[in-house]
Amino acid sequence: MPLLSVQNLEVVFPLPGGTVRALRNVSFDLDRGERIGIVGESGAGKSAAAFAILNLLGKPGKIQSGRILFDGHDLAALDYEAMRQIRGNRISMIFQDPMVTLNPVLTIGAQMTETLRAHRRMTRARARDIALEKLRAVQIPSAEKRLAQYPHELSGGMRQRVVIATALLSDPQIIIADEPTTALDVTIQAEILELLLRLCEDFAVGLILITHDLGVVFGVTQRILVMYAGRIIERGPTAEVIGAPRHPYTRGLIDALPSAARPGTPLKQIPGVMPSLHEIPSGCAFHDRCEFAQARCAAETPRLEEQGARAAACHFPL
Amino acid sequence: MFAFLLRRLGQAVVVMLVISLLSFSIQDELGDPLRELVGQSVSEETREELREEMGLNDPFLAQYMRFLRGALRGDLGVSYFFKRPALDVILDKLPATIDLVLAATFWILLFSVPVGVFAAVNPRHWFSNLAMGLSAVGISVPVFLTAIFLIYLFSVELGWLPSYGRGETTEIFGWETGLLTRDGLRHLLLPSISLASVILPLFVRMIRSEMMEALEAEYVRFARAKGLREGRVRMVHAFKNTLLPVITVGGVQIGIMVAYTILTETVFQWPGMGFMFLEAINRADTPLIVAYLIVVGLIFVIVNTVVDIVYGLVNPAVKLTGKPA
Ligand SMILES: Nc1ncnc2c1ncn2[C@@H]1O[C@H](COP(=O)(O)OP(=O)(O)OP(=O)(O)O)[C@@H](O)[C@H]1O
Ligand SMILES: [Mg+2]
Numbered sequence: 001m002p003l004l005s006v007q008n009l010e011v012v013f014p015l016p017g018g019t020v021r022a023l024r025n026v027s028f029d030l031d032r033g034e035r036i037g038i039v040g041e042s043g044a045g046k047s048a049a050a051f052a053i054l055n056l057l058g059k060p061g062k063i064q065s066g067r068i069l070f071d072g073h074d075l076a077a078l079d080y081e082a083m084r085q086i087r088g089n090r091i092s093m094i095f096q097d098p099m100v101t102l103n104p105v106l107t108i109g110a111q112m113t114e115t116l117r118a119h120r121r122m123t124r125a126r127a128r129d130i131a132l133e134k135l136r137a138v139q140i141p142s143a144e145k146r147l148a149q150y151p152h153e154l155s156g157g158m159r160q161r162v163v164i165a166t167a168l169l170s171d172p173q174i175i176i177a178d179e180p181t182t183a184l185d186v187t188i189q190a191e192i193l194e195l196l197l198r199l200c201e202d203f204a205v206g207l208i209l210i211t212h213d214l215g216v217v218f219g220v221t222q223r224i225l226v227m228y229a230g231r232i233i234e235r236g237p238t239a240e241v242i243g244a245p246r247h248p249y250t251r252g253l254i255d256a257l258p259s260a261a262r263p264g265t266p267l268k269q270i271p272g273v274m275p276s277l278h279e280i281p282s283g284c285a286f287h288d289r290c291e292f293a294q295a296r297c298a299a300e301t302p303r304l305e306e307q308g309a310r311a312a313a314c315h316f317p318l
Numbered sequence: 319m320f321a322f323l324l325r326r327l328g329q330a331v332v333v334m335l336v337i338s339l340l341s342f343s344i345q346d347e348l349g350d351p352l353r354e355l356v357g358q359s360v361s362e363e364t365r366e367e368l369r370e371e372m373g374l375n376d377p378f379l380a381q382y383m384r385f386l387r388g389a390l391r392g393d394l395g396v397s398y399f400f401k402r403p404a405l406d407v408i409l410d411k412l413p414a415t416i417d418l419v420l421a422a423t424f425w426i427l428l429f430s431v432p433v434g435v436f437a438a439v440n441p442r443h444w445f446s447n448l449a450m451g452l453s454a455v456g457i458s459v460p461v462f463l464t465a466i467f468l469i470y471l472f473s474v475e476l477g478w479l480p481s482y483g484r485g486e487t488t489e490i491f492g493w494e495t496g497l498l499t500r501d502g503l504r505h506l507l508l509p510s511i512s513l514a515s516v517i518l519p520l521f522v523r524m525i526r527s528e529m530m531e532a533l534e535a536e537y538v539r540f541a542r543a544k545g546l547r548e549g550r551v552r553m554v555h556a557f558k559n560t561l562l563p564v565i566t567v568g569g570v571q572i573g574i575m576v577a578y579t580i581l582t583e584t585v586f587q588w589p590g591m592g593f594m595f596l597e598a599i600n601r602a603d604t605p606l607i608v609a610y611l612i613v614v615g616l617i618f619v620i621v622n623t624v625v626d627i628v629y630g631l632v633n634p635a636v637k638l639t640g641k642p643a
Contacts, residue, residue: 056542080548088545095543100536105558105634114554115544150634166544 002029003173003206004053009066009076011048011057020277022048022061024230030174035200035207037217037238039253040227041274046210049227050176052076053208054091055083071173089119091174092167094196097183098159102151108162109147115169134165138195157188164196174206181216193220214253218242223309226250229275229285236310246312248290284315292316326626330619337615341608342385343378394612395605399598404609408591412613413494414484415579415590420497421510423572426518434525435560438533439552450526453519461578465512465585472508480505482587509586516578517571521564528563532556562633569625573618 011023022045030036038046051057053068053075068075070091075083087093095101103111112134113127128147135143138161151159160180167175177196181189197220200207209221217224217238224241226234226249234247245251252270272289275281281288287297296315304313360368369375373384388394394404437446473481486501487494496502532538533556541555542548579592587593591610598606 054543056539058539084545084547086545087543093540093543095536095540097536101540103537103541103555103559105562105632106554107634114546114550118544118546118550152634163540 003032003034003071004030005067005069006049006053007067007069009049009052009068010064011045011052011061012064013061015060018278021280022230022277023052026066026227026230026232028225028232028235030206030208032173033200033204033206034223035197035209035221037221037224038208038210038227039212039214039217039224041212043274043277044212044227045230045277046212046227047178048230050093050178050208050210053176054087054093056087056093085119088115088167088172089170090172091176092170092172094160094163094167094175094177094180096179098156098163099183101163102159104151106150107147108149108151108154112147112162112166112169115166119170130169131165134168135162137168137199138162138165140165156184157192160184160188160192161195164192164199168199168203168205171203172205174208175200176208176210178210179212180209182211182213189216196220214242215257215259226253229280230277231285231313232304232311233286233314234310234312235304240310244318246310246317247286247314248292248318249286250312251318252289284313292318322630323627326623330623333619334612334615338386338389338612339382341611341615342382344608389612394609397598397603397606397609399601399603399606404605405613407594407606408609408613411589411591411594414496414588415576415583415592417484417496417502417506418509418513418579418582418588418590419572419575421506422513422517422575425510425514426521426572430518430521430525434522435529435552435557437522437526438529441530446526449522453522456515456519457523459515461512461516461581462585464515465508465582468508468512469585479508481508484589509582509588512585513575513578513582517575520571521568524567525560525564528560529556532559535559558632562629565625565629565632569621569628573621576614576617 006029007027009023009026010021013020013022026045026049028036038049040046048057048061051061052063053070055063055075055078057063063076066076070086073082075086078086102108109128109131112131113124116122116127116130117124131147132143135146140146140158140161146154146158146162151162154162164180175196180196181192184192193216196207196209199205207221209217211217214224221238223236224238225232226241226247228249234241234245234250241250242254245254249270252268255268256270270289275285275288281298283296283298283300284290284293284302287293290297294316300315302313302315304311305317373381376384385395392405396402397404397407400407433449436443437449440446469481472479484496484502484505486499487496488498488502489495490498496506533552535556537559538551538555541551546555576592579588579590580595581592582588583590583593584596591613595607595610597603598610
């Protein structure tokens with residue numbers, strides 16, 4: 001049995017101007033210690049998937065239907081207190097922008113120890129020791145000094161390390177990282193990513209790595225899910241999907257990677273933009289941007305067809 | 319911290335110089351001091367002699383420097399009416415005003431924080447709507463109207479509370495206060511509520527909107543993602559950030575309250591320096607007016623400094639450098 005099993009998840013944002021269907025029929029599994037990537041353009045619904053798992057969707061978002069089975073419980077149906085005991089304890093989250101994730105008026109130490117003490121009875125001194133141990137695990141220099149410091153005294157990269165250390169405090173089974181490197185300097189991105197990978201391996205933590213950059217998941221996650229307009233349109237082992245994509249959209253993402261271009265030639269781009277989730281076109285949501293589209297693509301929504309470890313939602317897979 | 323205080327002290331000196339210059343220079347506009355002193359009957363020659371003697375014919379700057387030198391020694395001139403040093407007159411009246419401001423501040427803090435926080439956390443609750451409606455009305459009702467209404471209701475109609483004066487006072491450490499006697503507190507009730515009524519709605523609205531903004535912040539979402547209890551998320555993570563702007567704006571407002579005491583004290587015939595100031599204007603008691611402006615300026619500077627220090631204690635970003643990051 002997988003550790004986490006998301007089944008037919010539907011997330012909506014009922015807005016005055018119409019309901020945004022952020023996730024449509026999203027299903028995926030995560031095994032113990034497994035690392036998966038969720039890839040897609042801005043607005044594809046990646047963050048909605050992440051926050052739905054912890055029942056932390058921004059207002060007015062809500063889970064319309066579907067199940068999120070974690071260790072035998074349906075997270076979508078848990079009461080507040082039971083959900084609270086899972087957040088930051090058994091499933092942790094890392095946010096995108098470390099400059100705004102940490103509370104500016106509390107010390108690093110306070111923000112770390114309160115997390116531990118929200119989940120376990122322990123003395124401040126004991127909590128402090130664990131915090132120190134995790135700060136060392138994320139290789140923060142002079143960790144002891146950091147406990148008394150405030151976020152503004154640390155650089156962006158250091159703050160993200162603090163956030164990662166905080167996520168690790170209770171030895172969670174899953175870490176959800178929502179674009180953990182997007183807000184950082186390019187030079188630091190690789191460092192943070194490598195750190196995250198190593199920590200997940202060392203502590204056998206499952207990872208859901210969310211990114212709009214296919215290059216980020218390569219070499220970090222074992223499997224990837226590609227999302228488009230609120231749906232999963234392709235999934236499979238990372239190397240296989242990147243090596244031989246089945247869905248034209250995945251192919252477009254790969255061709256747009258800088259490493260895919262020959263030096264001197266301009267980067268390829270997928271023409272057009274992803275449809276707004278207010279008004280998703282009929283049939284395949286990608287058809288009007290797809291160079292292989294035929295009449296059927298506009299009429300009939302393709303289902304995610306399983307083929308071994310892989311699946312793609314396309315009438316005419318590559 | 320020391321450098322911070324030193325900087326602040328430097329600023330305070332500059333501000334006080336400006337205030338003293340302004341208040342000193344308006345005294346010429348307030349009428350001829352000689353007329354107030356000696357009346358009409360004295361001959362023109364004696365007047366001119368007196369002018370010369372008092373230094374009123376000296377150049378402005380010389381007069382101002384003399385005034386400053388006096389001020390530094392605590393000599394702000396002699397009140398024409400009371401025939402006593404102006405500063406002494408004011409210091410006699412100061413405790414009554416401080417009592418009033420303290421009591422009003424107490425009401426403001428007692429109500430604005432819980433009401434503002436509640437309204438931010440439960441924006442759709444009927445109580446929040448009521449509080450917001452009342453505060454919108456409260457902001458626009460002038461103090462004297464509130465005061466007259468309170469007097470009418472509680473003193474005239476119901477006869478529960480006294481409508482004027484301080485009542486019984488006691489002295490501790492040379493400070494004459496009505497805060498420690500039952501009678502004094504009864505007298506303080508209506509004036510302090512009137513005074514608070516101007517600022518309280520502002521505080522409620524400010525705390526509500528700042529708190530709502532803080533509740534939407536990313537660090538609050540992260541605090542929830544860490545599995546903290548909702549009470550802690552609100553009161554530690556959101557509320558502590560709400561405090562920063564509230565302290566800055568609120569501190570200034572409490573300083574401004576000193577100005578509102580003029581109205582409140584007059585309506586309730588409260589023997590404080592606001593009431594005294596209005597009388598001094600009626601009597602064209604120039605030295606007392608100037609002294610009042612300077613003392614109020616000084617109070618303002620002190621309040622602002624205290625606010626800055628408290629702000630520095632709450633906001634880690636200003637602690638080290640002395641200026642906001
Ligand atoms: N709080 C909200 N209120 C209304 N609509 C929202 C809210 N949060 C997300 N949405 C909508 O849900 C859809 C999916 O958003 P989501 O944040 O999951 O995208 P994403 O894939 O994470 O994109 P990004 O790369 O920009 O983070 C978007 O169309 C967005 O407009
Ligand atoms: Mg996102």
